Amino acid sequence: xxxxxxxxxxxxxxxxxxxxxxxxxxxxxxxxxxxxxxxxxxxxxxxxxxxxxxxxxxxxxxxxxxxxxxxxxxxxxxxxxxxxxxxxxxxxxxxxxxxxxxxxxxxxxxxxxxxxxxxxxxxxxxxxxxxxxxxxxxxxxxxxxxxxxxxxxxxxxxxxxxxxxxxxxxxxxxxxxxxxxxxxxxxxxxxxxxxxxxxxxxxxxxxxxxxxxxxxxxxxxxxxxxxxxxxxxxxxxxxxxxxxxxxxxxxxxxxxxxxxxxxxxxxxxxxxxxxxxxxxxxxxxxxxxxxxxxxxxxxxxxxxxxxxxx
Amino acid sequence: xxxxxxxxxxxxxxxxxxxxxxxxxxxxxxxxxxxxxxxxxxxxxxxxxxxxxxxxxxxxxxxxxxxxxxxxxxxxxxxxxxxxxxxxxxxxxxxxxxxxxxxxxxxxxxxxxxxxxxxxxxxxxxxxxxxxxxxxxxxxxxxxxxxxxxxxxxxxxxxxxxxxxxxxxxxxxxxxxxxxxxxxxxxxxxxxxxxxxxxxxxxxxxxxxxxxxxxxxxxxxxxxxxxxxxxxxxxxxxxxxxxxxxxxxxxxxxxxxxxxxxxxxxxxxxxxxxxxxxxxxxxxxxxxxxxxxxxxxxxxxxxxxxxxxx
Numbered sequence: 227x228x229x230x231x232x233x234x235x236x237x238x239x240x241x242x243x244x245x246x247x248x249x250x251x252x253x254x255x256x257x258x259x260x261x262x263x264x265x266x267x268x269x270x271x272x273x274x275x276x277x278x279x280x281x282x283x284x285x286x287x288x289x290x291x292x293x294x295x296x297x298x299x300x301x302x303x304x305x306x307x308x309x310x311x312x313x314x315x316x317x318x319x320x321x322x323x324x325x326x327x328x329x330x331x332x333x334x335x336x337x338x339x340x341x342x343x344x345x346x347x348x349x350x351x352x353x354x355x356x357x358x359x360x361x362x363x364x365x366x367x368x369x370x371x372x373x374x375x376x377x378x379x380x381x382x383x384x385x386x387x388x389x390x391x392x393x394x395x396x397x398x399x400x401x402x403x404x405x406x407x408x409x410x411x412x413x414x415x416x417x418x419x420x421x422x423x424x425x426x427x428x429x430x431x432x433x434x435x436x437x438x439x440x441x442x443x444x445x446x447x448x449x450x451x452x453x454x455x456x457x458x459x460x461x462x463x464x465x466x467x468x469x470x471x472x473x474x475x476x477x478x479x480x481x482x483x484x485x486x487x488x489x490x491x492x493x494x495x496x497x498x499x500x501x502x503x504x505x506x507x508x509x510x511x512x513x514x515x516x517x518x519x520x521x522x523x524x525x526x527x528x529x530x531x532x533x534x535x536x
Numbered sequence: 537x538x539x540x541x542x543x544x545x546x547x548x549x550x551x552x553x554x555x556x557x558x559x560x561x562x563x564x565x566x567x568x569x570x571x572x573x574x575x576x577x578x579x580x581x582x583x584x585x586x587x588x589x590x591x592x593x594x595x596x597x598x599x600x601x602x603x604x605x606x607x608x609x610x611x612x613x614x615x616x617x618x619x620x621x622x623x624x625x626x627x628x629x630x631x632x633x634x635x636x637x638x639x640x641x642x643x644x645x646x647x648x649x650x651x652x653x654x655x656x657x658x659x660x661x662x663x664x665x666x667x668x669x670x671x672x673x674x675x676x677x678x679x680x681x682x683x684x685x686x687x688x689x690x691x692x693x694x695x696x697x698x699x700x701x702x703x704x705x706x707x708x709x710x711x712x713x714x715x716x717x718x719x720x721x722x723x724x725x726x727x728x729x730x731x732x733x734x735x736x737x738x739x740x741x742x743x744x745x746x747x748x749x750x751x752x753x754x755x756x757x758x759x760x761x762x763x764x765x766x767x768x769x770x771x772x773x774x775x776x777x778x779x780x781x782x783x784x785x786x787x788x789x790x791x792x793x794x795x796x797x798x799x800x801x802x803x804x805x806x807x808x809x810x811x812x813x814x815x816x817x818x819x820x821x822x823x824x825x826x827x828x829x830x831x832x833x834x835x836x837x838x839x840x841x842x843x844x845x846x
Contacts, residue, residue, distance in 0.1 A: 302670075308655075333641065333678065334607075372708070407727065409718060
């Protein structure tokens with residue numbers, strides 16, 4: 227799957243992914259109104275609104291990008307109805323030719339991680355039949371449990387040719403509280419990065435490993451160091467746009483081949499219609515998806531410009 | 537909710553919880569057969585088998601214990617159908633008067649953690665209405681993101697009078713890989729433990745905080761130290777039984793008041809019918825739930841004996 231990701235990035239010239247992390251407050255009123263008219267102000271109604279919102283965005287941008295990254299928490303908050311829409315969104319994005327990174331940040335002891343790996347990347351056996359449940363192409367994983375909590379995910383990736391992005395240095399303000407603690411004079415995240423490289427060494431695609439890392443755009447200096455520690459790992463870079471990261475901060479996450487990183491933007495794309503910048507270009511809530519397309523194009527240009535000036 | 541947990545532990549004299557972590561391989565054949573006859577070898581069929589298996593166990597043990605801890609991964613592997621059964625199990629346990637600890641081990645950047653907190657402990661707003669989604673009483677949380685990833689969970693706990701168990705030192709063999717790294721001569725998990733105590737200080741019940749910790753039974757020495765670092769935090773202790781922990785290892789997880797810890801057993805209870813020990817007492821797959829009751833009684837006696845000899 228990492229080979230497919232590389233191929234799609236080259237084809238679109240867009241090392242970016244769109245975070246499909248819908249909040250009800252992002253959904254334009256004409257969509258929620260129609261959904262509530264059909265299903266009432268219920269969890270089903272909320273789920274329908276989110277589905278229609280997602281579909282509009284995917285239809286508007288699918289040809290520009292290699293992948294999307296739905297954040298499962300945003301669906302999970304609506305319970306089973308929300309998770310139905312998560313699954314529907316994954317399937318729809320696949321139909322549109324997009325790769326899907328399930329942003330699930332799961333991780334547990336071995337036997338439990340195996341169940342999560344099955345849920346999101348693998349197949350579950352029921353009697354004589356097998357089924358894939360959420361069926362995403364990549365998943366994000368939390369490393370706190372160490373090797374035996376990560377290995378079941380790696381095993382499923384090897385078997386199913388899927389991929390992981392393992393949390394190394396996260397984009398949030400307090401990520402340093404534990405991740406930056408100095409161990410023999412080096413921050414903990416460097417040790418996690420070394421483990422990611424080690425776990426990934428046995429699962430190589432053509433030029434990159436199936437096993438990647440998450441490093442926040444908000445920490446460019448750390449990204450520079452981690453890029454070297456994990457030369458064969460793709461880095462998923464969240465924190466661009468709304469969280470404060472900019473194109474110029476991102477160049478060090480890439481390798482000399484111009485690859486090795488994929489930058490995520492969520493709110494900056496899916497709620498672009500709320501920005502004055504796009505309102506000034508004639509965007510209204512009714513054509514919110516056009517703003518998402520414009521924001522993707524702007525992001526591609528910002529990153530391409532930064533990489534050209536590297 | 538921590539006050540209710542303390543009260544129920546005193547009433548049952550059982551500082552234990554049963555992990556409802558069903559694998560299809562644990563479910564006796566008469567149950568899977570009936571489920572597949574009704575729904576086919578499908579995800580619905582698997583979910584039905586797990587539901588009937590759970591119900592049998594809960595009916596057999598609910599009067600002996602204060603709480604159950606369903607591991608959501610085991611349900612998630614069957615996709616939306618599995619998660620319906622997770623929710624049904626939570627609701628059924630509530631009807632039987634049990635507290636429910638959602639073993640979800642979620643954690644992310646602030647806005648995403650807020651969505652997870654809403655999903656598992658809080659209420660979601662849909663138009664003018666509010667709904668609770670999975671509605672568990674406690675949830676387990678991963679601390680890798682630091683304070684701003686944990687705070688949204690703490691805030692919901694304060695508002696809804698619910699509780700957390702935050703991973704500090706996990707029960708698995710490789711937990712030391714990152715958790716034991718020495719920072720200024722002390723293992724990282726001690727710093728995490730200090731943060732748990734700090735986060736919990738503002739959310740006190742009568743004698744314990746709403747904010748507890750997870751420390752594996754397989755690490756009794758570490759448990760002894762962490763007990764002192766977090767004197768007001770309840771410790772959820774996994775790893776008893778099948779993972780190797782025994783009653784005598786557990787005494788240091790408790791405070792002098794005989795409280796402060798709740799010990800989990802999953803496989804050792806729900807798949808007890810497979811053990812020779814219970815087969816010798818006339819257990820067959822048909823009366824699997826009776827073995828679960830016997831195993832709960834044995835576990836209560838083991839821990840009570842160990843605490844009496846402390």
